Amino acid sequence: MPTATKPAGHAAIPPGTGGASRRGLLLGAAGALAAPRLLGAQPAPVRLGILQPVTGALAQDGEYGRLGAELAINEINAAGGIRALGGAQIQMVFGDARSNPEGGTAEVERMQGEGVVAVVGGFASPICLAASQAASRYDLPYIVDVGVSDQIVSRGLRNTFRFGPGFGAVTRAALDNLVTLNNAAGRPARTVVVVHEDGLFGSGMARLMGNELPSRGFEILETISHPTPARDMSNIALRIRALNPDLIIPSSYYAEFVLLSRTLQQRRIRPKGIYCVLNGAASNFRFVREFPDAANLVMDVNHWADPRKPKTAELRRQVEATNRFWLYNTPLNYSAVMLVVDALERAGRADRVALIEALAATGPGFDRHIMPYGPTRFVNGQNQSAQAVNTQVQDNDIRVIFPADFADARPVFPWPT
Amino acid sequence: MRSYPPEIVAEAVLNGLLTGAVYGLVALGLTLVYGVLHIINFAHGALLTLAMYGAFVAWSVFGLDPYVAILPLVPIFFALGYGVQRFVIGPASRGDDSNILLVTLGLSIVLENGLLAIFRSDTLSVQVPYAMEVVELGPMLLGFPRVVGFGVAFLVALVLFVVLGMTDTGRAIRAVAKERTGAALVGIDVRHVYAVTFGIGTACLAVAACLLLPFFYVNPRVGNAFVLVAFTIVVLGGMGSVPGALLGGLFIGVVESLSGLYFGESLGQIGIFLIFILVLLFRPTGLFGAKA
Numbered sequence: 029m030p031t032a033t034k035p036a037g038h039a040a041i042p043p044g045t046g047g048a049s050r051r052g053l054l055l056g057a058a059g060a061l062a063a064p065r066l067l068g069a070q071p072a073p074v075r076l077g078i079l080q081p082v083t084g085a086l087a088q089d090g091e092y093g094r095l096g097a098e099l100a101i102n103e104i105n106a107a108g109g110i111r112a113l114g115g116a117q118i119q120m121v122f123g124d125a126r127s128n129p130e131g132g133t134a135e136v137e138r139m140q141g142e143g144v145v146a147v148v149g150g151f152a153s154p155i156c157l158a159a160s161q162a163a164s165r166y167d168l169p170y171i172v173d174v175g176v177s178d179q180i181v182s183r184g185l186r187n188t189f190r191f192g193p194g195f196g197a198v199t200r201a202a203l204d205n206l207v208t209l210n211n212a213a214g215r216p217a218r219t220v221v222v223v224h225e226d227g228l229f230g231s232g233m234a235r236l237m238g239n240e241l242p243s244r245g246f247e248i249l250e251t252i253s254h255p256t257p258a259r260d261m262s263n264i265a266l267r268i269r270a271l272n273p274d275l276i277i278p279s280s281y282y283a284e285f286v287l288l289s290r291t292l293q294q295r296r297i298r299p300k301g302i303y304c305v306l307n308g309a310a311s312n313f314r315f316v317r318e319f320p321d322a323a324n325l326v327m328d329v330n331h332w333a334d335p336r337k338p339k340t341a342e343l344r345r346q347v348e349a350t351n352r353f354w355l356y357n358t359p360l361n362y363s364a365v366m367l368v369v370d371a372l373e374r375a376g377r378a379d380r381v382a383l384i385e386a387l388a389a390t391g392p393g394f395d396r397h398i399m400p401y402g403p404t405r406f407v408n409g410q411n412q413s414a415q416a417v418n419t420q421v422q423d424n425d426i427r428v429i430f431p432a433d434f435a436d437a438r439p440v441f442p443w444p445t
Numbered sequence: 446m447r448s449y450p451p452e453i454v455a456e457a458v459l460n461g462l463l464t465g466a467v468y469g470l471v472a473l474g475l476t477l478v479y480g481v482l483h484i485i486n487f488a489h490g491a492l493l494t495l496a497m498y499g500a501f502v503a504w505s506v507f508g509l510d511p512y513v514a515i516l517p518l519v520p521i522f523f524a525l526g527y528g529v530q531r532f533v534i535g536p537a538s539r540g541d542d543s544n545i546l547l548v549t550l551g552l553s554i555v556l557e558n559g560l561l562a563i564f565r566s567d568t569l570s571v572q573v574p575y576a577m578e579v580v581e582l583g584p585m586l587l588g589f590p591r592v593v594g595f596g597v598a599f600l601v602a603l604v605l606f607v608v609l610g611m612t613d614t615g616r617a618i619r620a621v622a623k624e625r626t627g628a629a630l631v632g633i634d635v636r637h638v639y640a641v642t643f644g645i646g647t648a649c650l651a652v653a654a655c656l657l658l659p660f661f662y663v664n665p666r667v668g669n670a671f672v673l674v675a676f677t678i679v680v681l682g683g684m685g686s687v688p689g690a691l692l693g694g695l696f697i698g699v700v701e702s703l704s705g706l707y708f709g710e711s712l713g714q715i716g717i718f719l720i721f722i723l724v725l726l727f728r729p730t731g732l733f734g735a736k737a
Contacts, residue, residue, distance in 0.1 A: 037512060083561075083566075084566065085566050086566075087565050087566045087567070088565070088566065088567050091565075097576075121563050134583075197600075226711040250447075252709055252710070253709055253710065253711040254709075254710035254711060255710060255711050255714060257666070257667065257669075258669065258670075259464070259661075259669045259711060260460070260464055260701075260702075260705075261701070262457075262460040262588070263457055263460065263702055263705040263706045263710065263713075264705075266447075266449075266453050266456055266457055266460070266706060267706060268452065269453070270449055270453050282568055283568040283662050283664065286568070286570070286662065286663075287662070290576070290577070290660075293577060294576075294577045294578075294579060294586070294588055295579070295586050296579075296586065318570060318572055319572070321577070408647070
């Protein structure tokens with residue numbers, strides 16, 4: 029290294045590189061002069077980091093998250109870019125989080141190097157926690173797409189925003205809506221069996237149900253845990269048949285819930301309802317398409333796009349036209365990118381600190397999202413109006429049954445015998 | 446501990462037997478390879494996953510019912526197993542058993558990640574018209590695909606028993622299993638017998654995969670769910686014993702089912718591994734294993 033021995037701050041340029049950089053400078057200057065005439069003063073594109081796990085265990089979710097971000101970016105670019113920045117186009121800088129937090133942080137570092145103005149995504153809570161922390165070191169705005177852990181927005185990080193709801197808000201809504209649903213139907217359900225996977229997610233949910241359901245007038249007959257992966261659900265089905273509960277509340281990942289619901293169907297076990305919370309399958313069109321009978325009338329409390337917005341139907345048509353399923357990851361990421369665009373329009377410059385301020389100041393005027401939320405208002409990075417909705421599989425479709433303001437179907441509960 | 450009405454307990458036992466037969470079939474391949482080659486095949490789970498994807502592709506691309514897919518998949522997987530032993534594991538081992546462990550472990554990693562790259566991590570399942578059918582036995586409902594699995598697993602074990610006992614190939618396999626050097630001296634091609642055995646073991650997996658798919662799902666890690674149980678069955682039944690694998694599978698199936706019923710699916714798994722340890726402590730040759 030010829031420059032290593034020179035004192036710090038020495039201005040001399042090592043011989044071999046001087047010519048190249050001068051030539052580069054000349055070319056750049058020539059380009060700058062020529063560009064306005066050729067392209068009509070096209071402003072520099074804004075680079076936006078999109079972080080999703082597209083390999084590893086979470087690959088399916090990551091693919092659908094990326095799809096949502098792409099749809100939003102294409103839409104903005106086709107409509108003339110960001111107006112406040114002279115029509116600047118958005119350029120996606122994609123990063124694969126490889127389904128783990130380390131992958132997420134590594135990609136944030138790379139995106140930082142490539143000069144992105146913000147990062148959107150993460151999907152899983154552990155990835156969101158690590159990646160937003162890494163971004164905070166550079167004052168790089170980070171918009172969480174899905175990650176529901178309430179820890180994400182309670183660390184005092186100024187750069188981190190979550191447009192969707194957290195675990196506390198989701199479960200509160202789940203319990204409240206269950207009571208409303210049951211009361212409206214004349215209280216057909218009193219007894220409950222909770223089935224959960226024995227990891228952090230399922231056990232946490234089961235504990236919460238154990239604490240909260242009795243005070244709301246439900247009796248938990250039994251809490252049954254199962255490992256992931258589970259080989260067989262026959263015994264769980266047998267126990268459920270012996271217990272004969274009014275309601276089954278499962279918290280499992282995709283494969284295990286599909287196995288459970290198919291086994292229940294096969295053994296002709298029909299409770300008055302299956303009520304899921306943040307379930308891996310019940311709000312997933314793959315499940316509805318592949319096993320329509322097992323999926324029929326299953327309820328879930330989860331993220332879901334606002335069915336009344338025309339944009340939702342338009343996006344869904346676009347997604348389904350490419351032979352893909354309509355999953356919640358797509359509208360959530362679409363909306364998160366729109367949130368950044370809205371903030372850029374108000375900030376008037378592609379500057380990180382200005383963008384953070386603009387994001388924090390997002391108000392009811394932000395209407396380009398397609399989630400079933402009220403007027404946007406951020407407190408400590410959390411959108412206060414974010415909420416989960418109750419969905420139910422009806423007629424081979426996933427419908428919203430709660431809250432009434434956003435519903436496009438009436439609940440079928442108790443299930444007809 | 447909750448008490449259950451007798452028909453529920455009886456159904457749990459039957460469920461255990463039905464599932465256990467398929468476990469036994471998975472263990473059959475493992476025990477055969479151990480009995481003859483004296484190696485533990487760590488790629489067994491990954492080969493099962495591969496076979497399940499094979500059955501899935503047969504269904505989704507060629508429209509073959511998983512039970513029909515047994516017919517093409519068995520020769521394909523026999524050839525695959527034969528080739529893997531003859532041209533990969535055998536040469537790479539250089540006669541040292543500890544090398545074989547590493548080679549099969551490496552093979553499993555390559556297979557799993559290859560499948561991940563091709564099929565991604567999606568959980569896939571097949572939709573067959575009989576998936577939801579049940580066989581009614583008094584008050585008990587038994588899943589039709591499981592009943593088929595039980596029958597076919599027994600049939601495969603019977604065929605294998607006959608092949609090993611009555612054919613020249615079977616006699617050669619048993620000769621190599623008992624005394625490798627002696628078998629070589631009387632003119633048996635030991636390398637060929639090794640590869641045939643590995644091929645039979647892999648073909649058993651192809652059958653098991655086709656039996657599992659109608660009521661299970663497939664993803665790149667699915668084989669691991671079965672292979673740990675298969676190891677326990679091999680130890681319980683006696684390393685290298687064909688009837689031991691089948692009876693061990695049935696026994697483990699029932700233990701898993703009953704402990705799952707009484708202690709929950711999470712805790713119920715302990716029963717299986719408790720047996721594993723107890724057998725190793727008090728009867729290391731297993732139920733049917735020859736005295737070492």
